[in-house]
Amino acid sequence: MSQTIAILCVDDEPDVLEVAVRELAPLEDVFPVETAANAAEARECMERLERERTALGVIFCDHIMPGETGVDLLVAMTNDERRRQTRKILLTGQAGLDATVKAVNQADLAHYIAKPWDKDELLQVARRQMGLYIAACGLDPLPYLQYLGPEHAATLLRDYREADR
Amino acid sequence: MLFAAMISGSRGSAKKLAGLVLGLSALLAMPFLSFGGLSFSGHVALGIFVMAAVFWITEPIPIYATSMAVILLQVLLLSDQSIILERLGPLHPEGYTAPPYVEFYSTLANPIIILFLGGFCLAAAAEKYRLDRNLTRVLLKPFGTRPRMVSLGVMVVTAVLSAFMSNTATTAMMITVAIPIVATVSHDDPFRRLIGLSIPVGANIGGIATPIGTPPNAVALAALAREGITVPFSTWMLMAVPLVVVTLLLAWLGICRMFKPRIDSFEIDIDSSFDRSPRAVASYVVFGMTVVLWVTEKLHGIPTTVVAFIPIVLLPAIGVLEKRDIRGFSWEVLWLVAGGISLGLSLQHTGLAVWMVSQIAWEGFGTTGLVVLFSLVGFLVANLVSHTVSATILMPIAISLVLPLAGGVAAALIIPIAAIGVIVSYANILPISTPPNAIAMSTGLIETRDIAVSGILVGVLGFVFTVLFALVLWPLVL
Structure with a gap:
């Protein structure tokens, strides 16, 4: 059985989460989408995923939220062995230069999406980043290929090293 | 048990657990059984053979690990380094001459x-x-x-x-x-x-x-x-x-x-x-x-x-x-094949292959009948398990069967063996039959049904033409 890999969206605005979940729905079958309203909830969610042995492949994270900022959450994840591989994406309109620089340098930021985003941008980014996550973790790409979009699937297959048997 | 713990939790674990238990029981029980006409070392080899076949088919451990285990077990039980021979010498009463253990290792450099x-x-x-x-x-x-x-x-x-x-x-x-x-x-x-x-x-x-x-x-x-x-x-x-x-x-x-x-x-x-x-x-x-x-x-x-x-x-x-x-x-893959080659060695050394063959009256089949029979069995098995494994399990038995019929003529041996080797490659009815099928499926371009219909078509073509070529064309080439 293949590994379940989740996507986590963190934003304090329920509307944003709703749109995100709707746009990521085509991936739901293989990449369940989780949501959290702030950093604390996100951490809880990550703990729960871990208990369920579900991997976290991609996190979309707002920056300015009540409590801990998004960038701080992402930096903390990078410093945590268990969450280092997760592809980290800032989804924000309000991260200043300093915060953005910090995210790039200290959280290995994978992608930056400025609000408001184009239709389908989220889906495209999720597909690409999930492909990169699967490659980085050395997972068997076959169960996920048709959800990744043809170009990303081709990239993953190129490095596919399964032998005849 | 460690293995059992490793296995539980993944899907298909019941099959794997059953395979593990069945394979190990066969390995342990065979030396205590006594089949008429089979030497003691033959019983030991039979235990290893059945365990390997069961493990290769049910995959409680990876198929290449089974091959590795096969080599080790033969060295430990059937070679001149055998713990049984050393400690309990008289257990090989029929005067089995244990081959040097290097012979099993060297299958890797075959x-x-x-x-x-x-x-x-x-x-x-x-x-x-x-x-x-x-x-x-x-x-x-x-x-x-x-x-x-x-x-x-x-x-x-x-x-x-x-x-x-x-x-x-x-x-x-x-x-x-x-x-x-x-x-x-x-x-x-x-x-x-x-x-x-x-x-x-x-x-x-x-x-x-x-x-x-x-x-x-x-x-x-x-x-x-x-x-x-x-x-x-x-x-x-x-x-x-x-x-x-x-x-x-x-x-x-x-x-x-x-x-x-x-x-x-x-x-x-x-x-x-x-x-x-x-x-x-x-x-x-x-x-x-x-x-x-x-x-x-x-x-x-x-x-x-x-x-x-x-x-x-x-x-x-x-x-x-x-x-x-x-x-x-x-x-x-090299380990997988080497384990198979190594298993073939013991099947011959211990007389197990000859004994297995002697259990059924094959004479009536003739070479043609044997080619058809083994091709059919190989084809059916290879749809469910790895092609290499199907060939590995069948080949030593097939060659012992064909050997007396071939009467020292090389071509008469090459044709049936090559036919069996070839036919397993035509066994592609299921998505899991071969990795190429699995890759093609994963793209979403095709569905299981498509693989099945094309697999049946290719399988029938392959079966008919392999047998036809083996009987008609290959004798002309060799």
């Missing part, structure tokens, strides 16, 4: 394993410098842009490449080239399925064409080599290529009937050009030279398995293959 290693080197070099992609581009061109011809082109090119590279690597490469382009075709156009099937069908059939095309060929060749029979590269090709051509063309016609493309023209445009760097050119030269030496064995007399060592030396020497590339070889 000439057929070296042949495969040579094949790995060539394939790795071809992949590294994108010779495979570029050949695809060049070879596809003459097939034009009519959808059916594109499908034929894809099938033929995949088959040609997979004759020299692994079927899996070829499929992955072709799919990489094809998906982004085919994805532009409308979702309800059967052309998508046509291409999605052309690739795995081409890869599965193409592997038959040369000795290095796919591991079951190696299993057949190794079984023959143990009887002192070497099959030159060119002879194998003379036997296999006509079979591949006929079945490939008929498969293409059949699949085209099932999936009628709607678009009028389609172009597979591959963006790549031949690498002309000195190393790349050197790798092309080594590739070409090796293949030429292989097919001209009858002229110069250097055996296939010796020629195979040339690229193993040259490609790393000229810097085409680096450490990283060598580490990337499918070493587990």
Whole structure:
């Protein structure tokens, strides 16, 4: 059985989460989408995923939220062995230069999406980043290929090293 | 138990657990049973054989790990280093002469394993410098842009490449080239399925064409080599290529009937050009030279398995293959085959193979009957378990059966053994039957049903024509 890999969206605005979940729905079958309203909830969610042995492949994270900022959450994840591989994406309109620089340098930021985003941008980014996550973790790409979009699937297959048997 | 703990929690664990228990019980129980006519060492070998077969089929541990275990168990139980012989000497009362343990270890350096290693080197070099992609581009061109011809082109090119590279690597490469382009075709156009099937069908059939095309060929060749029979590269090709051509063309016609493309023209445009760097050119030269030496064995007399060592030396020497590339070889496949070869040794040494064969009155079958029977069994088994494993389990039994019938004539031995080796490659009815099927499925271009219908078509074609060729054409070639 293949590994379940989740996507986590963190934003304090329920509307944003709703749109995100709707746009990521085509991936739901293989990449369940989780949501959290702030950093604390996100951490809880990550703990729960871990208990369920579900991997976290991609996190979309707002920056300015009540409590801990998004960038701080992402930096903390990078410093945590268990969450280092997760592809980290800032989804924000309000991260200043300093915060953005910090995210790039200290959280290995994978992608930056400025609000408001184009239709389908989220889906495209999720597909690409999930492909990169699967490659980085050395997972068997076959169960996920048709959800990744043809170009990303081709990239993953190129490095596919399964032998005849 | 440790293994049980490792296994539980994953799906299919019941099957694995049952396999584990059954396999281990067989291994432990056999020495305490007593079948008439079978020596004690034969019982021990039977235990190892049944355990290996059960493990290979149910996979409580990876199939290559089972092969490794087979070698260790034989060294521990049946070699001159045997713990049983040493500690409990009289347990081998019938005067079994234990072979040196080195004999089991050396299966890893068996000439057929070296042949495969040579094949790995060539394939790795071809992949590294994108010779495979570029050949695809060049070879596809003459097939034009009519959808059916594109499908034929894809099938033929995949088959040609997979004759020299692994079927899996070829499929992955072709799919990489094809998906982004085919994805532009409308979702309800059967052309998508046509291409999605052309690739795995081409890869599965193409592997038959040369000795290095796919591991079951190696299993057949190794079984023959143990009887002192070497099959030159060119002879194998003379036997296999006509079979591949006929079945490939008929498969293409059949699949085209099932999936009628709607678009009028389609172009597979591959963006790549031949690498002309000195190393790349050197790798092309080594590739070409090796293949030429292989097919001209009858002229110069250097055996296939010796020629195979040339690229193993040259490609790393000229810097085409680096450490990283060598580490990337499918070493587990070599272990898998070596374990099988090693198992064959004990089946013979202990008289187990002869005993198994003697349990059934085979005389009535004749060679033809045996070819048909074993092909059928091989085909059915290979749909469910790995092709290499099916060939490995059947081959030692088959060769013991055929040996007395062959009466010392090499051809009479080569034909049935090659037929069994070849037929397993036609067993592709399920998505899990072969990795090429699994890859093609994963693209979403085709569904399980498509694999099943094309698999049945190819399976029937393969079965009928292999038997036909084995009986009619191969005797003329050998």
